[in-house]
Amino acid sequence: MTTHYLPTGTVYGVLLNFRAEFDALAPQMNEPPYKAPPQAPILYVKTANTFSAHGADIALPAHVEEVEVGATIGLVMGDAGRVAGCALFNDLSIPHASFYRPPVKFKCLDGFLGVGGTLRTDGADPGAMSLEVRIDGQAKQRADFSQLVRDPARLLADVTDFMTLRSGDVLLLGCNAARPLARAGQRIDIVAPGFETLSNTLVKEKA
Template sequence: MSAAAPCWLPTGTVYGTLLNFRRKWTLWTPKMSEAPYKAPPKAPVLYVKTANTFAPDGAAVAVPGEVELGATIGLVIGGGIDEDAGRGPRVRGCVLLNDLSLPHASYYRPAIRYRNRDGFLVCGAACVPMPLADVADLVLELRVNGELVQRVDCATLVRDAATLLADVGEFQTLQPGDVLMLGTDCLLDGARPRARAGDRVEISTPGFAPLVHTLVEETP
């Protein structure tokens, strides 16, 4: 019997992107003129998911209570320059991700203690080669215990994959092995889908093996 292929995990830094879906942007627009910022962000708003958060497909993630689910696509950075994408870094492929977080109010300054708990970035089994232009055609389906709770349409990104990559490149250099997440969408009421210990979570889209994992109760 042949050994199972190892599950994919990031080898570099993983960056998340805030406010990159039109629904979320529209809901937050009235707050963007308030203090302390008093204007919409002009550049992508990023945060980092640290290495302790990386969990493989099939993981049982320990949670202290309800968690927010974040079905998204990660762009896996390769080596060299992509001449067809505005001389941005070449993308090796895309991966399904679930960017977990404890519920919290502020999206302007994501707190590490909410987003960067152990196992809070569950990764799809493989990085799938894909032209950046095709990412907009992806629709992610998020299910909890078999029930469809969200559809994430990548055609509704504020910055599509190529634009996000180029705009981030204006202020930082992405290295081979880094991952740039496209962002997470919200539900109609502005909330993110939630789950708790005992739940089974699945994220799927054509062309990718489904990302499946469970949530278990955190032990003291």
């Protein structure tokens, strides 16, 4: 069963939750100032101004030439801390070097979170899902959610150990390494079995 969907609560992203990305950055984790791998999930917020519905154009500011495509699945919370369903998301960001403390100005620009138009509520395990990113119809990336550092159940448990997720909040599962880049004029499709394809087109912001 699917229903039309847009977030009604806070959307939380998580970093370094795909094994390939974690392993690629592992050598840096032992350097100052941290000197050790993170022990808890690294979270950030995608604010409400970032939400773009399926099919909407997403405007890039004049100074932005390209963006990283962060295709992922999000757990949508229901009542009593239960997961009500899941949806596709396109977590766009301006390329940047800081993975531990991603600046808001790179991740929370207007429209920088494409949201799948349907909420999947059939109880399927997101940890067994996969998706594909297509730019102008060409396959650019595949993400297999069996390759997470923390599977969906463990990620949810670790996050709710130190904070409360309320009904309507969303917990993104993370993005795979080597995120593809896209420019104004290109269409981004995120395709996954069991979901309506999430499509957004990048355009230049009007002067």
